[in-house]
Amino acid sequence: MAKRPIDPRVKLRHIACFLEVARLKSVVKAADALNMSQPAASKTIQELEEILGVSLFDRSRRNLFLTPSGELFQRYASTSFTALRQGIDSLGSAQADEIVKVGALPTVSARILPPSVQRFSEQHLPARARIITGPNAYLLSLLRMGDVDLVIGRMADPDAMTGLAFEHLYSEKVVFVVRPGHPLLGVKHFELAMIEPYQTLMPTPDSVIRPFVQRLLLAHGVSNVRDEIETVSNAFGRSFTRYSDAIWIISEGVVAEDVADGQLALLPVDTAETLGPVGLTTRTDTSQSFAAQALIQSIRDVAAGFERS
Incomplete structure (x- = not known):
């Protein structure tokens, strides 16, 4: 039996707008992030809901929250969007060094990342690290969207870890x-x-x-x-x-x-x-590049010294 084709009315702009509204819980903020007007963003979400035949957001509260259908759609839309982004990025990898994007909480930015990145740099790979800092919720949203390859810091609440994996490195208070x-x-x-x-x-x-x-x-x-x-x-x-x-x-x-x-x-x-665990958070549905694995191993090696001390 042939698989049902994707409805041609679903465009990339629908997916991008949906994911931003889901991340920011606000059409206004999503419109600003996507450099579009608020009415245009609202219309885009309405179009997507009409195409799919379901309500994606609960509009009964001040902030927008995903409905069960919205949560299900987000899981697959986010994965697909990330895969597409990685495919586009891979086409340019032959002309430019790979960038390993790391979301880092303040606790690791000051302690574990400097020696880890130094070890990574000493391997002279055709790659470089990009460190992005911010609060945990923001970094996890970047991870889900594929805008960072991994997040390092304290483990988030279990409710925020759906689709993500955590590797414990050491504990701190x-x-x-x-x-x-x-x-x-x-x-x-x-x-x-x-x-x-x-x-x-x-x-x-x-x-x-x-x-x-x-x-x-x-x-x-x-x-x-x-x-x-x-x-x-x-x-x-x-x-x-x-x-x-x-x-x-x-x-x-x-x-x-x-x-x-x-x-x-x-x-x-x-x-x-x-006292709480500090470690690496990654997506469960994507594999790491060789360069990202090299940086992760450098982080593990440095963290091992913290755990013994």
Whole structure:
């Protein structure tokens, strides 16, 4: 029995618009990302739904969420779109070096990636690395779309891992860091509640470690964090903490070298309950190129040293 042909009315623009709306949960944001007008984006989604004969989005709430049919269609549309992108990219690989695109959370950007990329570069392959940083949800959306080859950082919630695979490399915890000479470093019997009078740098709500931090603070009766600043910027957090009395709550890997060099200091907080796995996240439906495998192996080799230390 012959397979049913794809409806010729389904165009690439329909798929691209659908995937962006699904990723951003907003027609307005998707239109902006695709450089098209909001009415045109809305019309494109409506056309696709009419062609498929199903509703792809639940419009009963402020943000758009996929219906069960939409989730099913996204799974196959995303895979197909990624395969097409890889096919186009492969045609130009003979004329240009391959680019291995890595989505990296701040914790690994400062610690594991520099020596890993150095090892990768020393292999002199016809390839180069491109590092893209940002919050976890954003990086995973890039991974699903094929805009990055892998993501390295803390493991996401199970609900966000559908169609993805995680390889554990090592574990790390959250730490509380301050500048050398900070008043709290001289306290003999330190308690976590003592941080309340001080300005605090917190991970953003969409960061992987935010729930761990909130549970830890609540468990120690800390409910009144003063002048909270939300950031995942390594550069800002490092600079602001060194030149103020602020307390920076951040993954250990981000500040490990600063602490070792004496540029920052750890408050004596038991954060064992925030320990979590750091590793590689990849798609289950695609295979890695030789260059990407080489970079992944470099990351594994460097991470092995962290796990032993």
